[in-house]
Amino acid sequence: MKCPNCGCLEDKVIDSRLSEDGVNIRRRRECVSCGKRFTTYETIETLPIYIVKKTGVREPFDINKIKTGILKACEKRPVPITEIDKLVAEIEKKVTNSLQQEVSSHEIGNMVMAGLKKIDDVAYVRFSVVYKEFKDLESWFSEMESYLNERK
Numbered sequence: 263m264k265c266p267n268c269g270c271l272e273d274k275v276i277d278s279r280l281s282e283d284g285v286n287i288r289r290r291r292e293c294v295s296c297g298k299r300f301t302t303y304e305t306i307e308t309l310p311i312y313i314v315k316k317t318g319v320r321e322p323f324d325i326n327k328i329k330t331g332i333l334k335a336c337e338k339r340p341v342p343i344t345e346i347d348k349l350v351a352e353i354e355k356k357v358t359n360s361l362q363q364e365v366s367s368h369e370i371g372n373m374v375m376a377g378l379k380k381i382d383d384v385a386y387v388r389f390s391v392v393y394k395e396f397k398d399l400e401s402w403f404s405e406m407e408s409y410l411n412e413r414k
């Protein structure tokens with residue numbers, strides 16, 4: 263870190279402390295050249311991730327919406343909630359670890375389908391039939407709702 267006093271690029275960290283709320287680390291640094299002390303803060307970079315729908319409309323990635331969709335597909339199926347949570351966590355990890363700021367609803371749909379295929383045939387078919395037809399998670403969610411209500 264460039265010394266604010268002499269511009270030297272070398273310093274040593276003399277103290278590191280986690281902030282009370284745990285969201286950043288405060289480091290006291292000392293310039294090796296002039297001895298000036300200064301403070302830096304380190305935080306986790308959190309860039310919002312967006313889902314891009316077929317129409318090109320962007321909306322914030324919301325894992326809860328995806329979970330709701332999966333729960334609907336698995337309604338009245340002998341699928342343990344732990345399996346669903348596992349799939350949801352997997353999808354979330356894939357999306358956040360991709361380091362992309364945008365992910366298409368199509369990609370998300372494919373991830374859900376691939377996951378459901380391993381968990382439950384009926385849930386997979388329910389999801390894919392409706393999803394493939396609509397190719398858009400938003401309309402899928404509402405369509406799934408009426409689809410399941412009709413069957414009751």
Ligand SMILES: [Zn+2]
Pocket residue numbers: 265266267268269270293294295296297298
């Ligand atoms: Zn300095």
